[in-house]
Amino acid sequence: MTASAVLPSHHGAPSTSIGNGVSDRLRKKASRHVKERIIEALLFSAAAFSVFVTVAIVYVLVKESWVFFQTVPLSDFLFDTQWTPLFDDAHYGIMVLLSGTLTSSGVALLVAIPLGTIIAIYLSEFAGFKLREIAKPFLELLGGVPTIVYGYFALTFLTPILQKIYPDLPGFNLLSAGLVMGIMIIPYVASLSEDAMRAVPMALREGSYAMGATRLQTALWVVTPAATSGIASAYILGISRAVGETMILAVAAGMQPNLTFNPTEPGATITSYIVQVALGDLPHGSIGYQTIFAAGLTLLLMTLAFNLLGYWLRKRFREVY
Amino acid sequence: MNAADPSTIRAVRAIIARAKRWDMFFAMLGILSLMVGVLTFSVLFLDMAIQGVPRLDLEFFTSFPSRRAANAGILSAWVGTVLVMLVTALAAVPLGVAAGVYLEEYAPKNWITDIIEINISNLAGIPSIVYGLLALGLFVYYFGFGQSILSAGLTLALLILPVIIVATREAIRAIPQSIHEGSYACGATTWQTVRDHILPYSSAGILTGVIIGMARAIGETAPIITIGALTFIAFLPTAPFSGEPPAGLFDWIFAPFTVMPIQMFNWTSRPEAAFTVNAAAAGFVLVFMTLAMNGLAIYVRYRLRKNIKW
Numbered sequence: 001m002t003a004s005a006v007l008p009s010h011h012g013a014p015s016t017s018i019g020n021g022v023s024d025r026l027r028k029k030a031s032r033h034v035k036e037r038i039i040e041a042l043l044f045s046a047a048a049f050s051v052f053v054t055v056a057i058v059y060v061l062v063k064e065s066w067v068f069f070q071t072v073p074l075s076d077f078l079f080d081t082q083w084t085p086l087f088d089d090a091h092y093g094i095m096v097l098l099s100g101t102l103t104s105s106g107v108a109l110l111v112a113i114p115l116g117t118i119i120a121i122y123l124s125e126f127a128g129f130k131l132r133e134i135a136k137p138f139l140e141l142l143g144g145v146p147t148i149v150y151g152y153f154a155l156t157f158l159t160p161i162l163q164k165i166y167p168d169l170p171g172f173n174l175l176s177a178g179l180v181m182g183i184m185i186i187p188y189v190a191s192l193s194e195d196a197m198r199a200v201p202m203a204l205r206e207g208s209y210a211m212g213a214t215r216l217q218t219a220l221w222v223v224t225p226a227a228t229s230g231i232a233s234a235y236i237l238g239i240s241r242a243v244g245e246t247m248i249l250a251v252a253a254g255m256q257p258n259l260t261f262n263p264t265e266p267g268a269t270i271t272s273y274i275v276q277v278a279l280g281d282l283p284h285g286s287i288g289y290q291t292i293f294a295a296g297l298t299l300l301l302m303t304l305a306f307n308l309l310g311y312w313l314r315k316r317f318r319e320v321y
Numbered sequence: 322m323n324a325a326d327p328s329t330i331r332a333v334r335a336i337i338a339r340a341k342r343w344d345m346f347f348a349m350l351g352i353l354s355l356m357v358g359v360l361t362f363s364v365l366f367l368d369m370a371i372q373g374v375p376r377l378d379l380e381f382f383t384s385f386p387s388r389r390a391a392n393a394g395i396l397s398a399w400v401g402t403v404l405v406m407l408v409t410a411l412a413a414v415p416l417g418v419a420a421g422v423y424l425e426e427y428a429p430k431n432w433i434t435d436i437i438e439i440n441i442s443n444l445a446g447i448p449s450i451v452y453g454l455l456a457l458g459l460f461v462y463y464f465g466f467g468q469s470i471l472s473a474g475l476t477l478a479l480l481i482l483p484v485i486i487v488a489t490r491e492a493i494r495a496i497p498q499s500i501h502e503g504s505y506a507c508g509a510t511t512w513q514t515v516r517d518h519i520l521p522y523s524s525a526g527i528l529t530g531v532i533i534g535m536a537r538a539i540g541e542t543a544p545i546i547t548i549g550a551l552t553f554i555a556f557l558p559t560a561p562f563s564g565e566p567p568a569g570l571f572d573w574i575f576a577p578f579t580v581m582p583i584q585m586f587n588w589t590s591r592p593e594a595a596f597t598v599n600a601a602a603a604g605f606v607l608v609f610m611t612l613a614m615n616g617l618a619i620y621v622r623y624r625l626r627k628n629i630k631w
Contacts, residue, residue: 039512040427046419047428050486051440053479057451060458115354122351135355137619142362144533144615146540148582149604152589153365156597183361214344237446244448246543247582251589271450271543278453278547284462292547296454300447307446 061300064293071287077294083257083268085291086277092291094298096257100267104178104249105242107263111182112238116189117231123190124197125219136191143187151251154180159252166264172254175263181248189238196230197223201321229317236310240303246271270295366608373601381602385555386584390595395603397554398584401470402539404558404573405580408474409481409538414531417482418520421489421527426515445483452480453547461548468549470558471574476544481534488530492523525625529618536614540607542582553587554579581607 069077072092080093119139123132159176163169169176200223208218224231254266255276268276274292282288384394420441428434456476466472496519504514558576581603588600 033510036510036512040423043419043423043427046416047423047437049416050420050444050482051437053455053482054440054444056459057447057455060455061451064458115357118347118351118354119358122348122355126348126351138362139358140619141612141615142358144536144540144611145362145365146542146582146607146611148540148542148586148589149365149369149608152585152600152604153368155589156601157364157368183358186358214340216344216347217340219347240446240448244450246448246450247586250543251586271448274450274454275543275546278457278549293454293458296451300451303446303448303451304443307443 057300061293061297064290065297068287068290068294071290072294081259083273086280086288090287092294093259094270094295096259097268097270097273097295098298099259099261100174100249100253100257100269101243101271103261103263103267104174104181104245104253104269105239107175107178108181108185108242108245109239111179112185112189112242113235115182116186116234116238117193119186119190120193120197120231120234121219121224124194125215125223136194139187139191143184143191145184147184147245147247148251150180150184151177151248154248154252169264170254170266172252172256172266173264174249174253174267177249177252178263180252181242181245184245184248185238185241188241189234192234192237193227193231196227196234199230200226204321226319229314229319232313232317233310236306236313240306243302243306244271244299246275250275270299369601369605369608372598373603373605376598376602377605386553386579386587387555390593390599393588393596393599395581395584395606397557398579398581398603399606400557401554401578402580404470405473405477405545405578406535406539408471408574409477410531410535412475412478413481413485413534416478417485417531417534418489418527420482421486421493422515422519424486425490425493426511426519441483441486445487449480449541450543450547452476453544455479456544456548467575468551468577469575470578472548473545473550473578473580474574476548477538477541480541480544481538484534484537485527485530488533489523489527492526492530493519495526496522525621529622529625532614532618532621536611536618539614540582540611542586545580545583546586550579550583551577581610 077092077094079095080091081095082091083093083096084091119135123135127135154176155172158180159169159171159173162173162176163171197219204222204226205218208222213221249269250272253269253272255268255272256266257273258265258267260267273295277288277292280288381394382399383396384392385396386398387393420437424434424437428437453476456472456479460466460472460475461468466475500518500522501514504518509517554577558573558578585600585603585607588596588603591597
């Protein structure tokens with residue numbers, strides 16, 4: 001809510017009707033407040049800077065990818081089944097990296113979405129005030145742990161345990177990385193879904209309770225449907241976190257490109273490939289250097305698509321009370 | 322069939338009992354799911370503490386990384402982290418707070434404002450590694466900052482900018498409209514209102530957002546690896562006015578560097594067990610730092626909620 005919304009807008013009101021005592025913002029042309037105008041311009045440029053960041057991201061990625069696609073036809077990039085850009089026999093099939101990204105994200109979401117949703121429903125509809133006040137900050141802490149630490153945990157703790165259950169599991173695998181990634185994403189899904197459920201008006205719950213429904217029935221058949229748009233955007237955020245996650249995969253999944261949807265195999269993702277190349281010593285301007293921008297552009301387009309989907313879902317399923 | 326018919330009552334009671342059983346079952350499921358998170362975190366923290374804490378001594382903090390795991394330390398890493406965070410805070414805080422103030426207090430309702438707002442929520446969803454690619458193309462090569470503390474600090478600043486903007490806006494929104502109106506009624510200009518009322522009352526909320534943003538930046542690894550930070554740095558950036566010829570006041574911002582998470586990544590990716598212990602120790606320090614910062618943020622927010630009653 002801005003101050004200007006309460007005061008008469010300078011667009012509508014004729015200037016003569018504005019008293020001198022009101023904010024000078026209503027008198028855009030008044031030159032006596034040059035300082036105010038300068039400050040406003042400075043603050044505006046700070047806000048506009050964020051648009052510049054987006055433009056710069058798109059510009060840098062497209063510019064370097066453009067050079068890349070001069071050498072490598074788009075059809076090879078999309079349909080080749082090998083990814084060996086640093087070998088003599090170079091292949092540039094992004095499908096290979098995509099399969100790693102999709103497999104690990106799939107495992108992560110199988111963990112994060114059910115657990116996150118259950119935690120959200122529990123905290124919003126079942127838990128007492130005290131438990132919620134403790135659990136919410138704790139979830140935030142869980143989300144604040146650096147991902148490199150999760151990667152270390154996946155590699156040195158979870159993988160050995162999984163190997164005891166499933167002895168053929170290699171030391172680097174997408175399963176362990178994906179599971180830990182799922183735990184990492186739980187707080188995002190749970191916290192946002194819970195916010196959405198808490199925003200559902202009390203009257204809806206009271207109506208449901210008055211009809212004799214239990215808490216679970218109210219939660220599942222009244223609150224959750226009413227909060228669908230918020231829950232959907234929580235899921236979307238979880239998906240984009242999973243797709244963009246880097247360090248857990250770079251540490252625990254190995255970095256061998258591998259066209260597979262089997263989580264018990266090692267594999268490279270778009271993100272871990274970028275890390276692998278950045279760790280090496282590729283000269284600026286070489287084709288290997290450009291591949292990471294093409295990979296990054298693919299990643300950006302994917303997250304952009306998810307963001308748009310989330311925006312659409314919010315619009316489509318929004319319930320206004 | 323009569324409503325008081327015993328068989329009907331029994332049937333209704335059975336339905337109620339079943340519904341209540343499901344209720345109980347779900348409550349248990351909820352606690353269990355919460356426990357999965359709690360347990361994972363405890364195991365992660367304890368495992369790292371058991372492995373890493375015996376390695377934590379003064380020497381660990383005052384030694385450079387080394388080929389011999391037992392002699393290696395995190396001196397260059399933590400100094401690098403502190404310096405990078407300094408650049409990040411100096412760049413992100415003024416920019417983020419200014420943008421937040423503009424959007425809450427100045428922005429007219431028009432398409433430009435809409436674009437800025439959609440853009441900020443979009444930026445928050447872009448993976449951190451993409452910021453690394455931006456920085457590689459822009460800061461490292463186009464501006465020629467090289468693989469320096471400056472490049473890394475600015476990269477992380479861009480990354481946490483949305484966090485700070487959103488926190489600033491929320492803090493400002495919590496101030497009642499009557500405060501604005503009172504100030505304007507006394508003849509204050511917009512900037513006077515912002516400077517004397519809005520910023521002081523929202524400072525605790527903004528501080529919370531800044532701390533959370535910095536805690537996130539401290540643990541970010543991917544964008545810094547992407548700009549090509551070195552993993553083995555056995556020297557410190559030159560202090561101002563030291564060395565021969567004397568370094569300038571800001572020469573350190575162009576120095577090569579390493580940071581805590583990169584040092585940890587480097588040690589994690591080595592096969593020798595001794596380096597894994599080092600990684601655990603570095604990880605413990607890292608988690609401790611982020612926990613301390615997040616804890617501080619939660620505390621500031623708690624105090625804020627207790628002290629301010631409009």
